[in-house]
Structure formats: structure tokens, C-alpha cells
Amino acid sequence: MNVTPNMQPPLQVGLIGTGYAAKLRAETLKTDPRAELVVVAGHTHDNTVVFSHTYDAEAAESWEAVIDRPELDLVIVATINRDHGAIVQAALKAGKHVVVEYPLSLEVAEAQSLIALAQSQGKLLHVEHIELLSGLHQAIRQSLPTIGTPVYARYATVNPQHPAPQRWTYHPELFGFPLVGALSRLHRLTDLFGTVTHVHCQTHYWLPAGFGAEHPYYKGCVCSAQLRFASGLLAEVLYGKGETFWQASRTLEIQGEHGALMFQDDQGTLIQGDQSYAIDTGSRRGMFAKDTTMVLDHLFNQTPLYVTAESSLQALRVAEAARLSAETGQVVEVATLR
Numbered sequence: 001m002n003v004t005p006n007m008q009p010p011l012q013v014g015l016i017g018t019g020y021a022a023k024l025r026a027e028t029l030k031t032d033p034r035a036e037l038v039v040v041a042g043h044t045h046d047n048t049v050v051f052s053h054t055y056d057a058e059a060a061e062s063w064e065a066v067i068d069r070p071e072l073d074l075v076i077v078a079t080i081n082r083d084h085g086a087i088v089q090a091a092l093k094a095g096k097h098v099v100v101e102y103p104l105s106l107e108v109a110e111a112q113s114l115i116a117l118a119q120s121q122g123k124l125l126h127v128e129h130i131e132l133l134s135g136l137h138q139a140i141r142q143s144l145p146t147i148g149t150p151v152y153a154r155y156a157t158v159n160p161q162h163p164a165p166q167r168w169t170y171h172p173e174l175f176g177f178p179l180v181g182a183l184s185r186l187h188r189l190t191d192l193f194g195t196v197t198h199v200h201c202q203t204h205y206w207l208p209a210g211f212g213a214e215h216p217y218y219k220g221c222v223c224s225a226q227l228r229f230a231s232g233l234l235a236e237v238l239y240g241k242g243e244t245f246w247q248a249s250r251t252l253e254i255q256g257e258h259g260a261l262m263f264q265d266d267q268g269t270l271i272q273g274d275q276s277y278a279i280d281t282g283s284r285r286g287m288f289a290k291d292t293t294m295v296l297d298h299l300f301n302q303t304p305l306y307v308t309a310e311s312s313l314q315a316l317r318v319a320e321a322a323r324l325s326a327e328t329g330q331v332v333e334v335a336t337l338r
């Protein structure tokens with residue numbers, strides 16, 4: 001991606017979102033002299049006012065009002081998933097560089113057209129994928145060659161919540177299809193193992209009595225997908241959350257021709273023959289700060305980023321194949337999705 005050279009610091013930044021991701025973005029921007037957080041737009045007025053006051057920025061009435069600010073160089077989109085596509089499009093059209101938390105869009109076609117738009121505008125479109133920056137991912141990458149050709153992977157993330165919160169992450173339209181909203185689960189695997197050719201997927205949602213426009217939050221969901229990779233590797237992905245689960249789990253298992261890798265929470269183990277070795281997985285914290293700093297390094301010094309929007313789009317295609325499979329009960333060939 002070509003990025004405008006000789007940009008003068010401090011970069012003028014607008015932020016959309018006031019939640020967890022937005023807070024970590026703002027904290028890094030405040031401590032980096034190359035950036036200035038100018039304006040913030042949120043959802044509920046009070047939260048937006050408190051947030052902008054905390055970070056000494058202006059509070060805008062709407063995300064549109066942020067995009068309209070001519071002095072901004074960069075817009076960071078850290079709000080609910082449903083709105084990502086529309087905000088990214090408006091920001092790119094207004095000639096801004098854009099950082100967006102995954103997913104880029106809920107729709108493959110829209111994500112594709114946004115990547116083309118960024119290219120034609122000559123602007124950066126960076127889709128955050130912090131799962132790749134974690135110590136766990138670095139540890140997997142380093143250990144993978146020791147187990148020979150990987151043949152099978154299983155990745156389960158289950159998050160029981162009692163009661164399930166009535167938040168956007170339990171709202172079908174605001175979060176999107178489970179593996180679209182939680183795209184990092186698929187992206188971690190596509191980053192490690194390459195192209196997925198076929199997907200089979202089943203989902204189930206537990207709905208409260210009276211679920212509908214007035215009460216749009218589910219109580220729990222489970223999404224179970226089988227992926228066939230071009231390499232021949234088979235992977236199973238389990239994503240579950242809510243009141244219907246009682247045991248949290250975060251497990252990644254990779255079986256290869258010469259050994260296996262097992263990660264459970266922050267514990268990693270390499271198994272070779274009858275030997276097993278502990279693997280250090282480092283910290284899960286500090287990833288948004290790292291992402292933000294890498295974006296500033298990229299914009300000012302043209303240093304490479306750790307992920308491309310195209311690789312995020314490729315994972316989104318797999319997620320869309322999973323959605324279609326869950327809807328139709330059929331195995332879906334990823335290449336048929338344009």
C-alpha cells in the first residue's frame with residue numbers, strides 16, 4: 001500500500017467508539033508525540049463526554065461529524081461491528097487513513113470494495129488483528145516447524161456468562177454471524193495454515209421468551225465449524241458464549257506428522273514422542289498499544305505492518321462460507337464466494 005510520504009507530526013486523529021478497544025487506542029495516542037487525538041464520537045452521550053474529557057479531546061455528536069473534520073489525517077473505527085463498513089467507506093471517501101478493529105465489514109462484497117477504495121484513494125486501510133500480535137501466536141509460529149506437516153487443528157473458545165449481558169455482542173445484527181464478529185478465531189488459523197477450501201458449520205442460538213425487535217439479545221450461542229485447508233489439514237473451530245455454558249475454555253491443539261502442540265489458556269506444551277516441553281506464551285496484554293504504534297511507524301517511516309486487509313478479507317470469506325453452511329446445511333466451497 002502506498003502511503004502519503006512526508007506527513008508532518010503530530011498526526012491528527014479522530015476516534016469512533018468509547019469502549020475497551022477505543023480506550024486502549026486513546027491511551028497510546030496520548031503517550032505518542034507523533035499523534036494527537038482531536039475528536040471522539042460515541043454512542044450514549046454521557047459516555048462520550050466522559051471519554052473525551054478523560055483524553056482531552058473534543059466530543060462529536062456523531063461519527064459523521066468526525067469524518068467531516070477536514071484537518072484529520074487518520075480515523076480509528078472502534079465501535080460495534082454493524083457500523084464498521086459504512087464508517088470506513090465515509091472516512092476513505094473523505095481522504096482519511098483508516099484503522100478499523102476486526103471485522104472490516106459484516107459483508108464480503110463490502111469488505112472487498114473498501115479495499116479497492118483505499119487503493120484508489122492511496123490511503124492506508126489497516127484492519128486490526130491483535131490475535132496475531134500475541135505471545136501465543138508468536139510461540140505457535142516458532143514451534144510449528146518442530147511438529148512437521150500439521151494434519152489436524154482444534155481451536156475452542158468458550159465464554160460462559162451468567163446472566164448473558166444485554167450488550168451488542170449478544171445482538172445478531174450488531175455483532176454479526178458469530179465467526180464474523182469473532183473473526184480472529186478463523187484468521188489465526190488462516191494465518192498459520194493458509195487457504196481454506198471447504199467449510200461445514202452448525203450454529204444454535206438460545207433465545208429468551210419474547211425475543212424480537214423489543215428484546216433483541218440472545219442468551220447464548222454455539223458455533224461449530226469444520227474447515228478443510230488446501231494443504232489437506234482439517235480444523236475444527238468451536239465458539240460459544242453465554243448462559244448455556246458452564247466451563248470456560250481457550251484451547252488450541254495442533255497435531256503434526258512429528259509431534260503436537262497444545263495450548264490451554266496461557267499454558268503451552270510441545271509433545272514429541274514420549275517427551276513434552278513447556279512453551280512460554282508471554283502476555284496477552286498490550287496488543288492494542290503495539291498495533292497503534294506499528295500504524296504510526298508505518299505512516300511515518302513506511303515500516304511494514306503485521307497484517308494486510310486482504311488477509312482479513314480472506315478470513316471473512318471463510319466466515320461467510322460458515323454462515324452459508326449453517327443456513328443451508330451444506331458444505332460450502334470458499335472459492336465460490338466472490
Ligand code: NAP
Nearest residue numbers: 017018019020021022043044047078079080081101102168
Ligand atoms: P465495547 O467495549 O462494548 O464498546 C462498544 C462501543 O460501541 C462503545 O463506544 C459503545 O458506546 C458503542 N455502542 C454500544 N452499543 C451500540 C449501538 N447499539 N449503536 C452504536 N454504538 C454502540 O466494545 P469493544 O470491545 O471496544 O469492541 C469494539 C470493536 O473492537 C469491535 O468491533 C470488536 O470486534 C473490536 N475488537 C475488540 C477487542 C477487545 O479486546 N475488546 C479485540 C479485537 C477487536 P456506549 O458504551 O455508550 O453504548
Ligand code: BLA
Nearest residue numbers: 020102130131132134169181182183184185188284285287
Ligand atoms: C477480543 N474481546 C474481543 C472482542 C470483543 C471482546 C468484543 C472481539 C470479538 C471476539 O473476538 O470475540 C470483548 N473481552 C471483551 C470483554 C471482556 C473481554 C467485554 O475479556 C471483558 C472482560 N479483551 C478485554 C480484556 C482482555 C481482552 C479485559 O476486553 C484481557 C486481556 C483480550 N479480547 C482480548 C483479545 C482478543 C479479544 C486478546 C482477541 C481475540 C483473539 O485473541 O482471538
